[in-house]
Amino acid sequence: MRILNAVLAHKDFYWNDLPEEELKKYLVFTYNDIKTNLPNVVKIEKSSELDDRFYSELAQIKYIRHNVDFDWIVINHYRRRLEVPDYNNIYVPIPSNFVLNVKEMYALNHNIEDLALVTDILMNGDFSPNYKSEWLKSLNDNSMFCYNMFSAPKEVFCELIDIYEKIMDKFIEVRNFKTMDDVIKYCDKMPNKEYNHLPYRIGGFIAERLTNCYIRTLINKYNMFPFTTTPVISANVKLLEDGMLI
Numbered sequence: 001m002r003i004l005n006a007v008l009a010h011k012d013f014y015w016n017d018l019p020e021e022e023l024k025k026y027l028v029f030t031y032n033d034i035k036t037n038l039p040n041v042v043k044i045e046k047s048s049e050l051d052d053r054f055y056s057e058l059a060q061i062k063y064i065r066h067n068v069d070f071d072w073i074v075i076n077h078y079r080r081r082l083e084v085p086d087y088n089n090i091y092v093p094i095p096s097n098f099v100l101n102v103k104e105m106y107a108l109n110h111n112i113e114d115l116a117l118v119t120d121i122l123m124n125g126d127f128s129p130n131y132k133s134e135w136l137k138s139l140n141d142n143s144m145f146c147y148n149m150f151s152a153p154k155e156v157f158c159e160l161i162d163i164y165e166k167i168m169d170k171f172i173e174v175r176n177f178k179t180m181d182d183v184i185k186y187c188d189k190m191p192n193k194e195y196n197h198l199p200y201r202i203g204g205f206i207a208e209r210l211t212n213c214y215i216r217t218l219i220n221k222y223n224m225f226p227f228t229t230t231p232v233i234s235a236n237v238k239l240l241e242d243g244m245l246i
Helices: 057-067 102-109 112-123 129-139 154-175 180-188 202-221
Strands: 003-008 026-030 041-043 072-077 080-082 090-093 151-153 227-230 232-234
Touching: 003 057, 026 057, 057 072, 057 154, 057 202, 072 154, 102 112, 102 129, 102 202, 112 129, 112 154, 112 202, 129 202, 151 154, 154 202
Parallel strands: 003 026, 003 072, 026 041, 090 227
Antiparallel strands: 072 080, 072 151, 080 232, 090 151
16 A cells, blocks of 8 residues: 655754654655755645645645545644554544634634635535535534544545635635735735734635535544544654744
């Protein structure tokens, strides 16, 4: 089985809690010139201004979908890793629980109109009735599978990314986002932008909610099997330049 332990990164980082041989198992995907002690790095060429900044980690995930061949994927971030004991079951992060529900949390930190637009696109699009139903339920739930992280076979990964792309392509069309200037001007009008210091990373924020819905849909489909929750380990990150915030 060809296993892809992907690490999504956009800043310099060291993982100084793993032995050198263990680091060789990971493949870093980045749009930037970064410094890291992980030996295997893929530098991706940007196809548009919206790559990386607008899409956040979704940009690397989209690249992997269309350019990398594998049988099983584990998605990690440069500042956190998914603990995966085997490649026989689909693993997802232990869900996070909040005082507010998913929709209320989004309204607090982002532009709730974006979530409303995604809902409209999804409800009127060619998506499964189960996914549509689960989306509406997930918005009113206080629990969420965060981080856009999971360990799964290729077919599961590809199905999810295809959902991302259908929804985000329509979202960008409706919002008329052609450049990052368009996105930034749009974000400058957000009434609550002070709650989020990177408001233009709209694609990544939306993708996290779509991942949450997808995981919930498949868990219900398989009646909790073969899905297993697993801890997300905060990677021992050492940034290499002063002032680079995680």
